Amino acid sequence: MMKMSTETFKKSVLVAVGVIESTDGEIFICRRGASQHQANKWEFPGGKVEAGETVAQALARELQEEIGIRVTDCRPFMRIEHDYGDKQVILDIRKVTGFSGEPHGLEGQPSRWVPIAKLHDYDFPAANSPIVDKLQNKCEG
Ligand SMILES: Nc1nc2c([nH]c(=O)n2[C@@H]2O[C@H](COP(=O)(O)OP(=O)(O)OP(=O)(O)O)[C@@H](O)[C@H]2O)c(=O)[nH]1
Ligand SMILES: [Mg+2]
Secondary structure, eight states: OOOOOGGGGOOEEEEEEEEEBOTTSEEEEEEOOTTSTTTTOEEOSEEEOOTTOOHHHHHHHHHHHHHOOEEEEEEEEEEEEEEOSSOEEEEEEEEEEEEESOOOOTTSOOEEEEEGGGGGGSOOOGGGHHHHHHHHTTOOO
């Protein structure tokens, strides 16, 4: 029988992540804070799914709290499991296909709209590479 190390059971964090696309094909990104995990990297807004929440509910809450929009429609885009060593995450990424309000950093974080072709100019956490790839491969999410 295979010996299971404690590593095998390292707890992972489920994260709801929103890819928000404007009508002219730009994506809204934010910069993480200096004291956060993956400090100062650019990210797609979102955050940890809390107990009793669905991913869609967590996404709606996080996007309201962080960037002040109300999500009216979203669809699954992709799911990524990544082990940072210090932390293991499961990113459940949703394409936000409908929202009201104009996104802006409510927590003092820098934020901007970026054309999809320019996303590779930004330093994202390692887990995000497949997201940028999928967007740039023009897969219809
Ligand atoms: N929001 C977000 N988190 C990401 C992305 N990529 C990625 O690896 N993560 C990781 O997902 C984890 C949780 O996200 P978070 O820090 O936004 O969670 P949160 O909003 O609940 O923050 P908090 O811990 O300050 O309450 C972090 O370890 C972060 O590094 C991304 O594109 N967006
Ligand atoms: Mg967050």
